[in-house]
Amino acid sequence: MNKALAIARIELFKVPPRWLFVKITTKSGLIGWGEPVVEGKADTVAACVKEMEQYLIGRQANEIEDIWQVLYRGGFYRGGPILMSAISGIDQALWDIKGKHLNVPVYELLGGAVRQKMKMYCWIGGDHPEVVLEQAQEKVDAGYRAVKMNATGKMDWVSSVRETKKVVENIQLIREHFGDQLDIGLDFHGRVHKPMVKRLIDELTPYNPMFIEEPVLAENNDALKHIYSYSSIPIATGERMFSRWDFKEILHQGVVDIIQPDLSHAGGISEVRRIAAMAEAYDITLAPHCPLGPVSLASALHVDFVSANAIIQESSLGIHYNQGFDLLDFVKNPEVFDLKDGAIGLFDRPGLGVEMDEEKLREGQKIGHSWANPVWRNTDGSFAEW
Structure with a gap:
């Protein structure tokens, strides 16, 4: 024992x-950083991490797999967003420590890189046509070759023809302006119910989206078999799925083209690497979800670097949620995320490769946050998916 x-x-x-x-700090002073959070449930996940301290204090930080198994299987109740997000952040921090201890980037510990750079995309606002071209141009000027936007605002279970036509306006504007030089992902965000999906696909197909994300909510994944056979547009989903067991059925059924596990929700580096390998066996690609901070993004990139089926990586830089603070504000070495020709290159620093600015974190901690997603209503007053 060390x-x-x-x-x-x-x-x-x-x-x-x-x-x-x-x-997470070891007795020798080695530090590992992780990002355990559910958007809108930060305090709940923090409480879960604190509950897990009993399984962590005194353990060897390099025993990552055994710790993961204990955290997941040691409780009678398993899975779900809170537990898996807590495990995710702990797992990220342990990989960070192990890489620093052995003086190698985490991707080297996962088998070594299969690529030298990772193609990136970021968000633009998709709710208002008047700003979409301006925001897309900003991202292109910053070096991105792909963007993603919300395909819709709030939608009724069965929407009017007028509302359906409005969905097309944003991608039409971008496609007409940039031609085929910009890849455009469309996020349905689980806002669309099954009766509307095929109609929207009919309207969007002429504009060649890169993918359609979360065409239905994860709890309605059984509907994917009807959607998948209907459309030639690649179907992506997975941000609200939290372990390999959640992904198992849709992979087996072959009703998805791109899986999007989140490194801060789906069990961290250890579990998402396993999910990626499962998907590879079904010839399904990987594009990790990442609307969060720098540790989550770095963790996702390490998995991308070693996964042959990884195709593109989301970044939250400049995302509309980042009001007042942004991806690089708590990072001492922001150059690690520098973009060149639409991609981020291999990291060369040990561990996750991100040096967090603890002084700024302590200042930010005094401010804290109480972020929660909005509650939307349809025109008749009924609840609308956000």
């Missing part, structure tokens, strides 16, 4: 705009 690698202390930082970071 006493220097024994976990000595766990600290949490809840900072704006909507993030939660965990700092």
Whole structure:
């Protein structure tokens, strides 16, 4: 047993705009950073991390797989967004420590890189046609070759023809302006119910989206078999699925083209790497979900670097949620995320490769946040999916 690698202390930082970071320190002073958070449930996940301290303090930080199994299987009740997000942040931090201890980037510990750079995309606002071209141009000028936007605002279970036509306006504007030089992902965001999906696909198909994301909510994944056979547009989903067991059925059925597990929700680096390997066996691609902070993004990139089926990576830089603070504000080495020709290159620093600015984190912790997603209503007053 290496006493220097024994976990000595766990600290949490809840900072704006909507993030939660965990700092795990070993007896020798090695530090690992993770990002355990559910958007809108930061305090709940923080409480879960604190409950798990009993399984962590005194353990060897390099025993990542056994710790993961204990955290997941050690409780009678398993899975779900809170538990898996707590495990995710802890897992990220342990990989960070192990990489620093061995002085290699995490991707080297996962088998080594299969690519030298990872294609990136970021968000533009998709709710208002008047700003969509301006925002798309900003991202192109910043070096991106792909963007994603919300396909719709709030929608009734069966919407009017007028509302359906409005969905097309944004992608039509971008496609006409940029031609085929810009890839455009469309996020249905689970806002669309099954009766409307095929009608929207009919309207959107002429504009060649890169993919359609979450055409239905994860709890309605059984509808994907009807959608998948109807459309030639690649279907993506997975941000609200939290383990390999959640992904197992849709992979087996072959009703998805792109899976999007989130490194802060789906069990961290350890579990998403397993999910990626499962998807590869079904010839299905990987594009990790990442609307969060720098540790979550770095973790996703390490999985991308070693996954042959990874095709593109989401970044939250400049995303509309980041009001007042942005992806690089708590990072001492922001150059690690520099974009060149629409891609981020391999990291060369040990661990996750992100040096967090603890002084700024402590300042941000004093501000904190109480972020929650909006509650939408249809015109008749009934609840609308956000």
